[in-house]
Amino acid sequence: MLDQLVSGSVFAFLAVFARIGSTLMLLPGFGEAYVAPRIRLGLALVLSFTLMPVVGGSVPAMPDSVWRLLLVLGNEIGIGLFLGTLARLMLLALNVAGTIIAFQTSLANALANDPTSAQQASISATFLMALGVLLIFASNLHYLMFRAMVDSYAVFPPGTLPIIGDMADLVTRTVSASFMLAVQIAAPFLVIGLVFYLGLGLLARLMPQVQVFFIAMPAQILVGFVLLLLGTSAAMLWFLDHFEGVLQPFVLRS
Secondary structure (H helix, E strand, C coil): CCCHHHHHHHHHHHHHHHHHHHHHCCCCCCCCCCCCCHHHHHHHHHHHHHHHHHHHCCCCCCCCCCHHHHHHHHHHHHHHHHHHHHHHHHHHHHHHHHHHHHHHHHCCCEEEECCCCCEEEHHHHHHHHHHHHHHHHHHCCHHHHHHHHHHHHHHCCCCCCCCCCHHHHHHHHHHHHHHHHHHHHHHHHHHHHHHHHHHHHHHHHCCCCCCCHHHHHHHHHHHHHHHHHHHHHHHHHHHHHHHHHHHHHCCCCC
């Protein structure tokens, strides 16, 4: 009897840890490359121990075969990766927007090390990504991420196979919304860039002796920085609203 109780408790903890740990691997601020793996592992263990009294009762009894046990754990890992992917996709909108902005401001070749992805990216994309992660924590949206993880046990009960078609549809719609958000954030730069290049074309026609390239580069960079200064606050508020909207379907109304 005691052996069964201990085995059931260990299995319940592993099931909770599988979902929580896989979600943390991709969540903004927790799954970044600059966060040491041992820190992520420790945080996942602490959260799993903390949430065991809350969600442990929804975990089914320990399966009677190894294959069923692996199926349950694999299912929990898949759900966790699904939740983390949705949040990560919305954060990547800032990367796409920053890349578009870099092309429109002649800064595409000015690369910087992006700490969120551990690779080189344009300085505007690096700035927006870092600012987005900072504002997620400053606006307490990381609590909403934790709430979504807890309430996901009501949306996706452990031991039951999720509806793959609905999950794929939600991922597709999130990718579409993320790309749309990126284009909307970068829209002022696209419009100003189009007008700017039209003006340069007219200037080159009217005054062929003017070295347009030497005038255009500094002016384009200056206009880009002014637009970035004026529009960053509104863009970040827009991003936070969309990021919250991705998590809200998994949060139960209290």
